[in-house]
Amino acid sequence: MKYRQARWDEPLLIELSGEGRCGLTLPFDPELSREVGDVLETIPKNLRRADIRLPQVAQPQITRHYIRLSQMNYSVDSGTYPLGSCTMKHNPKIIQRILANTKVRKIHPEQPDEYTQGLMKILFELGTMLAEIVGLPKFSLQPAAGAQGEFTGVLMIRAWLKDRGQLNTRNEILIPDTAHGTNPASAAMAGFKVIEIPSTEDGLVDVEAIKAVAGRSTAGMMMTVPNTLGLFEKHIKEVINIIHEVGGLMYYDGANLNALIGRVRPGDIGFDIAHLNLHKTFGTPHGGGGPGAGPVFSTEELGEYLPKPTLEFDGQRYRWCYDRPKSVGRVRSYFGNISVLLGAYIYCLLMGRDGLKDASALATLAANYLMSKLDRRYFDLHYFLNIRCKHEFVASAKVSALEVAKLMLDYGVHPPTIYFPITVPEAMMIEPTESESVEELDNYAEVLNKAAEVASKDPKAAAEAPHNTATPRVDEVRASHPRTLKVRW
């Protein structure tokens, strides 16, 4: 237990404030100022601001404040961070350097298209490469994150149904019980009723249950493949046939694509719409919770429903096309999270066709290798007795998953996603990615086993963990209790 995270008693910005200090000077042009007189007098009296209360801090102290905060933050550049379904892989540093130096930063989105042809070419090539990976030809780069991609995709199903006069009759979306919470939330946001499909004992979606509910009210089905247990849905083609036969559409949640690049293309097996999480599979960082990017892909037929504008190329010029009468509309302003898109483009160029395929294979290898090292006395891995997991797997801890996670924090690694999927008791969802070396995987397995051992043999010690992080165990109940809730200074 040599790991120690920094533990600063760092005040809030407002507590660092001292009257009369500031961290930045602004330009002042006296001539210009004289020309216009007192501009503040032009503001309607009833709207004028009397005072502003913001922290007043000089630059050295602001700098130290944020450096100290950064030292109290674990990241994938700090160590192993194998959150399941989050794909915490290394972000090649060249991406950051290009993004920091690129002229794209200065370009305003309303600038005339003829002066951004290079950037539009990059975006178009990115869309084309990703479309090739997904196996669906049409794309929109607009959605800002995976969840917004899902919302967009479900809206496209809605628009398609409306076009066919079936919106009133087809109002159900089928979603497996192992799905991410965003799937049912996105479907509900688009006005659909969610029908939860149970899983069978082997952890796969229950085909019989789908047959039992699929019918004239089915709008479509959302699937994550491999699913959140890390299993390839081997009946997927049958499932897709069932949904298509009853007249519904299939939506592919790309959260787990990191298992499959170059081996399975969702479009080839019959999916109609898909989103990808570029901040997961395509090497761009997560930013501590964003920005991400969740581009959406569709079949040729469904392309007319994609958000507007779409990026078009006539062989000579790139242009944003707004003339899209059947589009679901806009889901945000402008064209997308450009720096994330540019980062994913760089990633694709670096990796190339073989590198992308190998990365998926190595991610799958890492997950299987790590699983093989887990101590069966503490972890139930029954889903994987006769089958290889893909890029991730779910261990059911025989002790409290929460205590195991908190104990692990003291070893300088980040615990897995816990209590998800909700179908597995004491779930620990583990996705090591291709970035972890075999030595780090060995260490991680050792830490998991050790933490589980402590949790099982010394519950008191477990309840007191962690000790070595920036703060000891956080009181989550107090944090959200109506009487003690505090969301601002």
Added chain:
Amino acid sequence: MLVLNLSKPYQPNSAPNVTTRMLRALGLNTIEELYNDIPDDAKLNRPLNIPEGKTEGEVERLIEETLRQDLAPEPHQCFLGGGIWTHYVPALVDEVISRSEFYTAYTPYQAEASQGMLQALYEYQSLICDLTGMEIANSSMYDWASAAGEAGRMAVRITRRRKIVALRNCGPQRLDTLKTYCDAAGVDVVVVDYEHKKGCIDYSTLKEKVDDETAAIYFENPNYFGVFEEQAEEICKLAHLKGALAIVGLDPTSLSVVKPPAEYGADIVVGEGQPLGLYPNYGGPLIGIFAARGGQKVFRQMPGRIIGETLSKNGERRCYTMVMQTREQHIRREEATSNICTNEALCAVAASVYLAMLGSSGLMELGRRIMESSHYAAKKLGEIKNVESPRFTPFFKDFVVRFLQADPEKIYRNLPKYGLVGSQPLGKDFPELSDSALFSATEVHLKKDIDFLIHSVSKEVEDK
């Protein structure tokens, strides 16, 4: 035995001996065996049609070459606004968000190991509350437009009514997004025309459209034309009188001179945080500001991640964690207030650094500088023959210019010849303003920059 095509620098186990060792440990000979469970007819049986991998240096060069012809004006050469603006981005902002402890972290699920990001986001929420006068802010949405959409839906949940009244002088992309979000919930968005002569809200027309079915009025202050809505307070009162909420959209730099929306009656505030330390970046990433008031009943209807202050279990340490997660999709699934999870956390940290650097006096000064630049630009453009500027007053940062003889589209297309961008034609979204364009000026525009703009626009206006 070489089992992989390449040993990649980002994949430590691609070293052939390591791959082999790991496979052997699993009792396997080849990587392909890991995929034995996938039916053959689901597998792709050809290589992807994607170029071979390149080196870092090659990629860097290729990107540079591809972008070479693109025009990337310096901030002082850009006079476009409307939702994204050019402001000075302090070096410290770049420095802080370049810390990989921040940018390579995930959402702070394990609070004990993620105190840095949690405290930074708690500070962001607090700063937004201070600026807007609201009681609660979330830790960011994707952008202003989607925040407006979510605000509309939140008002529907609170009031259980199914109509949003929005003003036509709001940003067209924001209105489009609001409609997308509301349509999906079966909620009508009724768009009310503005006062064409003044650019501001026509209160009497608005009043007719607000009724007992109205969940909220959405308006922007300053509006898309940059004009201050003098009747903001009356509009909020009108909403409340009908049992509806008032949602105000804004550019946060305007709060340097405009009083907090809470003081004139706003219930929900949304806005675009980009001017607080982010580059235009061709439109993203942005920061959706989302703040509200009305107590915990309202808080429970908020979308998005919210960070709270608490204590460690042993009571010894102040610390931070994600709160009220029972609103969110990972717990509530189809009953969640929204599907949003990943937001724009790193951008929110940038905005906090920016606001902390400015402080109270800096922000007040920023407001004055912005207005001096924009008013000087508007006045000087108005001195050009056959140009009416500013078309609407009183205004803040953006302003409308009317060309009595020239075609605004032509000026927009030709300004890049001078290295400038600006004069965004308004005719597409506002046919009644087909002779007009939107300009914007901020503190980065000095007198000489604006004088050059005037010179360039004059030449274009004269040269028919």
